[in-house]
Amino acid sequence: xxxxxxxxxxxxxxxxxxxxxxxxxxxxxxxxxxxxxxxxxxxxxxxxxxxxxxxxxxxxxxxxxxxxxxxxxxxxxxxxxxxxxxxxxxxxxxxxxxxxxxxxxxxxxxxxxxxxxxxxxxxxxxxxxxxxxxxxxxxxxxxxxxxxxxxxxxxxxxxx
Amino acid sequence: xxxxxxxxxxxxxxxxxxxxxxxxxxxxxxxxxxxxxxxxxxxxxxxxxxxxxxxxxxxxxxxxxxxxxxxxxxxxxxxxx
Numbered sequence: 001x002x003x004x005x006x007x008x009x010x011x012x013x014x015x016x017x018x019x020x021x022x023x024x025x026x027x028x029x030x031x032x033x034x035x036x037x038x039x040x041x042x043x044x045x046x047x048x049x050x051x052x053x054x055x056x057x058x059x060x061x062x063x064x065x066x067x068x069x070x071x072x073x074x075x076x077x078x079x080x081x082x083x084x085x086x087x088x089x090x091x092x093x094x095x096x097x098x099x100x101x102x103x104x105x106x107x108x109x110x111x112x113x114x115x116x117x118x119x120x121x122x123x124x125x126x127x128x129x130x131x132x133x134x135x136x137x138x139x140x141x142x143x144x145x146x147x148x149x150x151x152x153x154x155x156x157x158x159x160x
Numbered sequence: 161x162x163x164x165x166x167x168x169x170x171x172x173x174x175x176x177x178x179x180x181x182x183x184x185x186x187x188x189x190x191x192x193x194x195x196x197x198x199x200x201x202x203x204x205x206x207x208x209x210x211x212x213x214x215x216x217x218x219x220x221x222x223x224x225x226x227x228x229x230x231x232x233x234x235x236x237x238x239x240x241x
Binding site for chain 1: 218222224225231
């Protein structure tokens with residue numbers, strides 16, 4: 001469930017330029033915000049999503065689809081290139097492709113009403129749960145209250 | 161509910177004060193339905209940020225919380241089942 005980093009950086013920079021910096025009255029604070037833009041611009045072309053978690057997700061999805069196909073008595077899926085040989089960008093594309101395959105498998109299992117299909121659906125649902133639960137390890141508590149109201153939710157240490 | 165009441169206590173009190181007979185099962189259904197709608201909004205926010213060029217960081221923030229949202233949907237549906 002990861003954004004395109006290019007788009008994320010672009011969005012952050014645009015927000016700072018258009019919605020934040022024009023409203024900063026303090027010169028030092030404005031300079032710090034411009035510093036953030038400068039820093040992001042310098043690193044943006046050299047960062048990518050960590051490969052290991054992506055590899056793990058792709059491997060798990062391929063295992064899942066193989067097992068679901070066996071449960072549904074379908075032909076074993078063909079995946080092409082071994083994920084271990086892929087970089088982050090290719091793994092993201094493969095993850096999206098497998099996502100679509102999982103949705104298709106779910107639709108096929110739903111269309112049937114037998115024990116094998118129900119077993120396959122259980123596997124697919126458990127996988128979705130495990131993947132979301134694993135993603136939670138990287139996730140911080142949302143700050144929607146502060147984002148929506150613009151007021152600080154809790155005291156933070158001074159930055160200068 | 162907001163750490164003020166336990167679920168059953170709130171429902172009992174609501175029923176007593178309004179004179180209505182709200183079924184816990186119905187509340188669980190609407191809770192699951194509402195959580196699902198909220199999850200759809202999160203996907204919509206993510207789509208607006210990532211594909212449609214909206215730079216509102218609240219949308220990006222919602223997109224980043226989708227796994228949490230999906231787990232909440234799962235819990236709400238299981239509770240309602």
